[in-house]
Amino acid sequence: METIKHFINTIAAPKILFNIVVLSYLIIFPPFKFFQKIHDALGVRRLWTKKGGMAIFSLMFLAFAFGLTDGNFRLIVLKPDNVPIVALLFLVVFFVWLALHQAQDNDDAIAKGGKPKEWAESREKVLVFPDLVYIEFIALMIVAALLVVWAIGLPAPLEQAANPTVSPNPSKAPWYFLGLQEMLVYFDPWIAGVVFPTVILLGLMCIPYMDKNRKGLGYYTYQDRKTAINIFMFFWLVLWMFLISIGTFLRGPNWNFFGPFEYWDHNKLEALNNINLSELVYMIWLNQGLPSNILWREAPGFLILIVYFGLLPAILAKTIFKDLYARMGVVRYSIFAVLFLMALTLPIKMYLRWLFNIKYIVAIPEFFFNI
Amino acid sequence: MADIKPPVTNTSNTKAAANPAGDMDRRSFIKWSVVGWSAFVAVVAGYGSMVARYLFPNVLFEPVQTFRAGVPEDYEIGVSEQFKEKYGVWIVRDSEKIFALSTVCTHLGCTPNYLPVDQKFKCPCHGSGFYTTGINFEGPAPRPLERFKIYLSDQGEIIVDKTKKFQQEKGEWSDPESLIVV
Numbered sequence: 334m335e336t337i338k339h340f341i342n343t344i345a346a347p348k349i350l351f352n353i354v355v356l357s358y359l360i361i362f363p364p365f366k367f368f369q370k371i372h373d374a375l376g377v378r379r380l381w382t383k384k385g386g387m388a389i390f391s392l393m394f395l396a397f398a399f400g401l402t403d404g405n406f407r408l409i410v411l412k413p414d415n416v417p418i419v420a421l422l423f424l425v426v427f428f429v430w431l432a433l434h435q436a437q438d439n440d441d442a443i444a445k446g447g448k449p450k451e452w453a454e455s456r457e458k459v460l461v462f463p464d465l466v467y468i469e470f471i472a473l474m475i476v477a478a479l480l481v482v483w484a485i486g487l488p489a490p491l492e493q494a495a496n497p498t499v500s501p502n503p504s505k506a507p508w509y510f511l512g513l514q515e516m517l518v519y520f521d522p523w524i525a526g527v528v529f530p531t532v533i534l535l536g537l538m539c540i541p542y543m544d545k546n547r548k549g550l551g552y553y554t555y556q557d558r559k560t561a562i563n564i565f566m567f568f569w570l571v572l573w574m575f576l577i578s579i580g581t582f583l584r585g586p587n588w589n590f591f592g593p594f595e596y597w598d599h600n601k602l603e604a605l606n607n608i609n610l611s612e613l614v615y616m617i618w619l620n621q622g623l624p625s626n627i628l629w630r631e632a633p634g635f636l637i638l639i640v641y642f643g644l645l646p647a648i649l650a651k652t653i654f655k656d657l658y659a660r661m662g663v664v665r666y667s668i669f670a671v672l673f674l675m676a677l678t679l680p681i682k683m684y685l686r687w688l689f690n691i692k693y694i695v696a697i698p699e700f701f702f703n704i
Numbered sequence: 705m706a707d708i709k710p711p712v713t714n715t716s717n718t719k720a721a722a723n724p725a726g727d728m729d730r731r732s733f734i735k736w737s738v739v740g741w742s743a744f745v746a747v748v749a750g751y752g753s754m755v756a757r758y759l760f761p762n763v764l765f766e767p768v769q770t771f772r773a774g775v776p777e778d779y780e781i782g783v784s785e786q787f788k789e790k791y792g793v794w795i796v797r798d799s800e801k802i803f804a805l806s807t808v809c810t811h812l813g814c815t816p817n818y819l820p821v822d823q824k825f826k827c828p829c830h831g832s833g834f835y836t837t838g839i840n841f842e843g844p845a846p847r848p849l850e851r852f853k854i855y856l857s858d859q860g861e862i863i864v865d866k867t868k869k870f871q872q873e874k875g876e877w878s879d880p881e882s883l884i885v886v
Contacts, residue, residue, distance in 0.1 A: 498789050498807060500814040502828035518830045518844055522812045587817070588831030588843070602822055605833065605842035698847035698873045 338403060342592025345583060348687045351575075355680070358571050362563045365653075381433040389430060393423065403594045409582055413487040418508050418581045425574055429566075435553035449552035502586050502599065511580030512573045518588065519682040521693065521703035529675075536672045543661070543669050560657065568676055607692035610634050627697055634695035638704065646670035767791060773862040776802055776886050783818050783836050793852060793864055794818065794825075796836055801883040804852040804864045805838045811845040825849070838872065848872040851882045 344350060361377055363369040372378075379385045397419075400406040410419055439449035459465070492501070506514040516525040548557035555562060585591040586599040608617075614633045615623050624630045649670060650658040658666045685691040693703040728736070771791055779797040787793045792815070794805040807815050814829035824841075825834040832843030839848045853868035862884065870876035877883075 496789075498792050498815050500816075500828050502817060504814055504829045514830065517812060520844065521846055526812070587819075587826045587828055600819065600821055605831070607842055692844065693846065696846065701846075703846045 337399075338594040342595050345590075345592040347579070347583075347590055347683075350579075351680075351683065354571055354575050358567055362566050364560075364563045378437060381430065381437045383434070386430045386434065389426060390423075393426065400593060405596050406593050409593070409597075413490060414505075414508075415581055416487055418578065421508075421574075422578060425570075429570070432553055433555060436555040439552055439554050440556045443554070443556070449554065451552040455551065503584055503588055505580065505584070508577060508581060512576040515576040515580050515584075516679060519679065519686055521701075523701060524704060529679075532672065532675055536676070539668060539672065543665055564673070572676070572679055605690070607686070607690050609692050609696035610637075610694045611696060613689070613691065627699065631695045631697060634693075634704065637694055642671060642674060645674060769866040771864055772857070773804075773864050775860055776856075776862060776884060783820075785818055787864075788815075788818075791864070791866065793866070795862075795864070796838075797886070798837075801885050802854065802862065803883040804854045806850040806852060806866075806869065808850070809845060810840065810847045810849060811843070851877060853881050854884055855881065856884055 344353065359365075359368045360371050360375065361380070363372040380389060397410075400410065409415060435450070439451075442449060505511065513525060513530065516529060519525070520529070544561050546558055546561065548554065582593060583590055585595075585597040586601070589601050589603050591597055591601070610633055611623060611630050615621055615630070628635075646667060650666060654666070654670070657669075661669060682691075682694075685694075695702065695704040697703065767790065771787070773787060773793075773795055776797075779795060779802060781797050781799060784795040784797075787795060788807050792807045794807060796803055796805055809816050809827040809829065809832055811827065811830055811832045814827050816825040816827040816832070816834065818824075819826050823836055825836070825838075827833070827843065827845070830844050832840060832845035834840050834845065834849050837848075838851060840846070848871075851870040851872075853865040853870070855863055855865070857863050868881070870879055870882035
């Protein structure tokens with residue numbers, strides 16, 4: 334028992350867990366041929382059958398029940414604040430399964446030359462009143478009853494009056510902002526708090542203009558919109574849902590990482606000496622002092638940024654995004670590539686922090702400009 | 705056909721005749737849009753000025769910015785947290801000087817905790833860590849904690865003046881006003 338818990342605590346460390354999550358994503362939603370082969374060999378498509386769904390859920394419930402036997406796990410998971418996130422984990426998995434289950438049925442039907450299920454359904458007319466309104470009304474009653482029971486059963490925590498000189502330890506954002514808070518660990522507040530949220534919203538608004546694929550309108554499908562679904566799922570599942578769960582369950586006092594069965598020790602010591610890229614290049618690699626000129630000091634970082642945002646889109650257009658580039662044209666491809674690369678900076682910076690302890694690629698604290 | 709005639713020059717009497725359906729002609733459309741937009745801009749400007757006024761309250765309930773912090777002999781080597789709650793200042797003494805550190809994290813403004821065991825300040829929001837000198841060494845904080853002006857009064861008391869701050873990245877920590885040599 335203790336060995337299992339210890340093992341889970343060990344692999345819950347971000348360096349390991351993030352790799353596991355990314356790898357499972359690549360196998361479940363394979364973006365490249367290489368992963369497609371693994372996907373086929375493992376028979377991942379069986380996950381989206383009814384049996385597969387039962388298996389996923391039984392596993393999740395089992396894991397959860399096993400966790401509940403542990404005091405530290407109970408303390409975090411059953412905290413009234415965190416109960417919705419537990420529900421969210423199950424709901425996200427359920428709806429991903431439901432969508433892909435229906436998509437797989439439709440894809441199989443289309444592959445046999447048939448029509449998607451929705452095609453037949455959409456020919457039948459249903460009245461808004463009473464058919465739809467009744468369903469909505471019943472749903473409303475159930476949700477209202479659930480909220481009342483929930484509010485009585487799990488009272489919202491009341492804390493002390495706000496005091497600017499005391500920050501609760503750990504200080505957690507509301508759950509829907511925990512992804513952003515996790516981002517703030519790796520970025521300057523200007524970037525993670527202002528630029529990225531704006532770009533995320535603009536990027537979401539761009540989707541209908543980027544993705545003009547008419548297939549998949551009005552019916553669930555995976556095969557017809559593979560690229561779109563793969564890209565979206567990565568950012569939604571890995572960089573949003575996963576970060577929210579990490580922020581809720583695995584971030585403890587002093588914003589340190591704690592395994593799910595680990596005691597939240599306020600004195601846990603984790604040495605995280607971080608350096609900027611300029612310090613790494615000049616002081617460690619070149620073994621000299623930092624140049625006094627700011628631009629010269631940050632030249633390595635600027636060089637990397639120019640290559641990343643200037644050259645990389647062109648290189649990608651010639652290689653892995655060749656088809657995409659042909660389909661999208663220059664303008665739409667450029668916008669897509671910049672948005673895509675910006676989003677990828679988050680995992681890249683996470684790895685840089687874990688592997689090389691790099692804090693900022695460009696660090697100009699004199700002007701609040703840090704990337 | 706009355707409908708296809710060019711619009712009659714606009715006088716108040718011919719309006720109805722020119723527009724039997726009661727549609728607005730171009731001239732009055734422009735007139736009314738000028739009226740409408742002026743009213744809209746006036747309302748927005750009015751509310752805007754109220755918001756702007758709100759940003760400059762008549763009375764500010766802020767703790768005083770300058771306070772007395774005892775005499776240098778009160779402080780042993782290390783970090784004193786006695787003014788953290790009231791003034792947001794740590795008084796730090798090392799082997800040669802006393803200085804006043806701001807308790808505001810330079811990353812996003814939370815209040816770090818002093819961990820005596822590890823000899824560091826650790827922010828609970830995103831995990832930034834600072835040495836007792838204020839230098840940032842872990843987590844995302846881009847620059848060291850700020851120091852405040854500190855000096856000895858004529859009576860030999862320590863005075864901390866929060867209105868003037870000293871930032872390491874601007875090379876201000878060597879300023880004699882930012883420390884008391886002991």
